[in-house]
Amino acid sequence: MSRTRPGRDDSPDRLYTLTGGRSSSGSDAFDLVTLVVAECDPVPGMQSEHTAILRMCQYPTAVVEIAADLGLPVSIVRILLADLLGTGRISARHPRSAYRLPDPDILEQVLVGLRNL
Amino acid sequence: MDSATSDRRETRRTLSSTADNGLKIVIVGGFGVGKTTMVRSVSEIRPLNTEETMTKAGEGVDDTDAVAGKNATTVAFDFGRITLDAHNVLYLFGAPGQERFWFLWDRLFSGTLGAVVLVDTRRLADSWYAIDRLEHHGTPFVVACNDFGGPSHTAEEVRAALDLSPEVPLVFCDARSRASSKDVLISLVSHLQTATLSHTPEPTP
Ligand SMILES: Nc1nc2c(ncn2[C@@H]2O[C@H](COP(=O)(O)OP(=O)(O)OP(=O)(O)O)[C@@H](O)[C@H]2O)c(=O)[nH]1
Ligand SMILES: [Mg+2]
Numbered sequence: 499m500s501r502t503r504p505g506r507d508d509s510p511d512r513l514y515t516l517t518g519g520r521s522s523s524g525s526d527a528f529d530l531v532t533l534v535v536a537e538c539d540p541v542p543g544m545q546s547e548h549t550a551i552l553r554m555c556q557y558p559t560a561v562v563e564i565a566a567d568l569g570l571p572v573s574i575v576r577i578l579l580a581d582l583l584g585t586g587r588i589s590a591r592h593p594r595s596a597y598r599l600p601d602p603d604i605l606e607q608v609l610v611g612l613r614n615l
Numbered sequence: 616m617d618s619a620t621s622d623r624r625e626t627r628r629t630l631s632s633t634a635d636n637g638l639k640i641v642i643v644g645g646f647g648v649g650k651t652t653m654v655r656s657v658s659e660i661r662p663l664n665t666e667e668t669m670t671k672a673g674e675g676v677d678d679t680d681a682v683a684g685k686n687a688t689t690v691a692f693d694f695g696r697i698t699l700d701a702h703n704v705l706y707l708f709g710a711p712g713q714e715r716f717w718f719l720w721d722r723l724f725s726g727t728l729g730a731v732v733l734v735d736t737r738r739l740a741d742s743w744y745a746i747d748r749l750e751h752h753g754t755p756f757v758v759a760c761n762d763f764g765g766p767s768h769t770a771e772e773v774r775a776a777l778d779l780s781p782e783v784p785l786v787f788c789d790a791r792s793r794a795s796s797k798d799v800l801i802s803l804v805s806h807l808q809t810a811t812l813s814h815t816p817e818p819t820p
Binding site: 529530532533557558562567602604606612615 | 664
């Protein structure tokens with residue numbers, strides 16, 4: 499079942515091309531479990547990674563799942579997502595409890611969910 | 616994989632459109648201690664694998680210089696997913712607990728609910744470092760002893776060897792079992808509730 503680890507065999511040139519050589523501004527907002535939802539369909543001529551993300555995110559999909567699916571490091575995916583967010587093509591549902599001690603209501607919901615597994 | 620299992624996993628591949636809150640729990644432990652096995656046991660998807668690139672200073676690396684390998688390293692981790700209800704989705708991350716991976720953690724797992732330290736009682740020392748770090752960071756955790764059929768140890772023996780403080784739950788598990796792995800997660804979340812309660816100011820009478 500194990501796939502080759504993403505990113506390892508990608509040449510730096512390819513990764514550079516994917517991100518246009520830009521760095522991360524704005525991409526920090528994406529947590530590993532931020533859920534991404536496409537707000538439009540892919541359009542012809544779009545960068546293939548952007549197309550893939552929009553297809554994948556017809557339903558909410560976590561950043562980390564997108565990275566695994568594209569076979570790209572999370573850091574690169576964050577940059578791609580920042581592009582798409584900037585142009586309104588996706589929306590992002592960020593985790594609600596980013597604090598050390600989470601909301602007791604959320605914990606109760608987690609417990610109920612786990613017990614029901 | 617039997618068909619009932621794969622059916623269940625296939626039908627749950629896509630999250631509901633109402634899903635809006637991702638939650639994280641980390642399973643940390645030494646090499647081969649059963650992290651991936653535990654993720655697989657409870658996950659509704661086949662465990663997936665990805666990686667994050669970081670600078671040696673522990674900062675996220677998002678620029679392409681770093682991706683090209685300058686002063687950067689990558690850590691691979693696997694993860695699974697549990698849909699809890701219409702809104703909440705729990706992601707489980709399996710991550711190596713060795714010293715040389717720890718500088719990645721702040722970035723990778725910030726905002727995590729808590730951690731499961733998975734230990735093999737034949738190699739308890741492998742988990743010392745992870746426990747130290749979690750205590751230092753104030754990340755709540757439980758210790759789960761994975762049963763590899765070695766000589767059995769009492770909870771007291773394991774606690775003493777790990778120098779665990781009394782409030783940290785210690786449980787025994789079989790990571791290959793869904794029910795057992797689920798119980799470990801429940802013990803962690805119950806522990807989190809206790810921790811949260813003891814930090815919530817009592818309402819004044
Ligand atoms: N007997 C026994 N074997 C187990 C148990 N859990 C895992 N194993 C086996 O131990 C081996 C290692 O398990 P993994 O889940 O790959 O361990 P890991 O911690 O993910 O390993 P790395 O990612 O390589 O560090 C596999 O062959 C598992 O089948 C257990 O509870 N009991
Ligand atoms: Mg593993």
